[in-house]
Amino acid sequence: VSGSPGVLMAAEIAEQPIALRRLLDDGAQAVADVARQVAGFAPHTVMFGARGTSDHAALYGSYLAQIKLGVASGLSSPSTTTVYGARPDLSGVLFVAVSQSGGSPDLVESVRVAGECGALTVAVTNAPTSPLASAATLQVDVHAGPEHAVAATKSYTCELLALYLLLVGTADALDPVSLSRLADAAQSTLDTGAAADVAGRTYRFADRIVVTARGYSYPTAREAALKLMETSYLSAHPFSGADLLHGPMAMVDAHVPVIAVTTPGAGGSAMGPVIDRLRERGTDPLLVGPQDGLPVATDGVAEELWPILEILPLQRLAWRMALDRGLDPDRPRGLQKVTETR
């Protein structure tokens, strides 16, 4: 554990191609075994439970469940069970809890209750011996390795990949070409990090910022905003591009920096009308994906895996802005690595 500001977060950002490769090389077989058991269970619905960064991974999982696995899905709040004592009938439901530490008591409790209510439970964690993993019937280890910076980076991208392996694997629809390209694509994306440093300088004195995206990339917007709040104490707002048009657009003007994830694909195309409206409002959105913004190396990687790549320049941006503002992104004020909520 070092003393220089941001050393931990920088190292963990840089380690992501290695961590992703480790999960694919050392962990994918175990996830495939879990996916086979889930396929045998044939869930009609997938419910997710998670908090913070892992909640954004769960949101990605919910898109995968509906689009790739072809079942109903949704995010459950642990409070339904821990605060109100809900005991829904979850027969036929797959309950997936996602957590880096596997240590939050309310998540452990919601997995226990989900199992009692008939769900098949899976814990997706970076801590295979954690209370959460013990409480679940099946376990997926995301293989991110020890994470020391308070702001999660490599555990997030490894959670995304693990959820892809689990849910798309259950549908027997994994894309081996994309998977073989993924770690190199992550490295190529990280290699263009200088663009994020330049953007960080542009936003150095901003107080608020809006991050917007659609579809698979909406979790990217959510996670980027959280990184900016955690490390740079910015007032960072994530919006789905569609929801932005339903009200929040009013608080956007030329003084508000906007970041839009528009990697060319179905989700990026659907952002077209949103970008038009943002420009009408006088903003100059920074685009994540296109070459003239923060580039993302997607060559040969299918769109549903892009969220693993798109977050990389945004992690770098958050790290850079924190340093430029004299803050230590490894130790944000008011936070601990493991958050215990009940």
Place this chain on the structure above:
Amino acid sequence: VSGSPGVLMAAEIAEQPIALRRLLDDGAQAVADVARQVAGFAPHTVMFGARGTSDHAALYGSYLAQIKLGVASGLSSPSTTTVYGARPDLSGVLFVAVSQSGGSPDLVESVRVAGECGALTVAVTNAPTSPLASAATLQVDVHAGPEHAVAATKSYTCELLALYLLLVGTADALDPVSLSRLADAAQSTLDTGAAADVAGRTYRFADRIVVTARGYSYPTAREAALKLMETSYLSAHPFSGADLLHGPMAMVDAHVPVIAVTTPGAGGSAMGPVIDRLRERGTDPLLVGPQDGLPVATDGVAEELWPILEILPLQRLAWRMALDRGLDPDRPRGLQKVTETR
């Protein structure tokens, strides 16, 4: 349609007790008929589709589905079908679309597709002849009456009540005593609006604000933040109390106004540790619910109906702040009443 700033929004805020009573007197029987058909269908899962303010009503519905109806539930993004062409197996699923206008093309399309995929579809709208209502198998009219201000108020509380009648009615667990008290409780809560005016003065020059709550009241935090963004262009952040501890707490300090919904009950009690942490960070949270904050008249009304009351002083706060800042809350910049997203 008047010219004085905020006249429309003020009238629609004030009309809510009448609108709620109208739904109970003139609409509850029709909702009960729909609930009986839903009960016959016996859904194993409820999925919701909505945008903006109606998305917050849908979130409330998702809590009700899990806690009161006792089934799995979740919010679906229309983009899964409209952008990615998802065709999930929704047999046994109740799909509830919520929209004031019933006019957004992406919602209409997701209802159509949900029906094709096997779901029983219900449109909960303020426009029973809208394209959305036509696309659904069953219709619930929220009876809010014409809404002219761009910032939705009465349509929101009527959507909440309609979802309560639909989902708790399907479980045959309506609380007639609470329902008979509701409109009077709304009027009593509105009668204490002066407290919101005082709070509005305190926050007049704020740039960012955090609104936090747990459980049934979390949608209240989301909706209050949206009103503040729409009408006063504030950078308003809604967080579940638990998620606030997982990261965003870092961007909160004594300079950041915080509003916490803590109406005494299970949800309010669960906010205790969050309030403690907020005070440690130097903030002085304004409490919604307790007498020394923005009071909410809950006498004789069950906790699951409190969201209909808690939003009232927060609507008033948003309206007041907009006027004090020289803005017209009836016509926020950059917005239209019906938002068309695809």
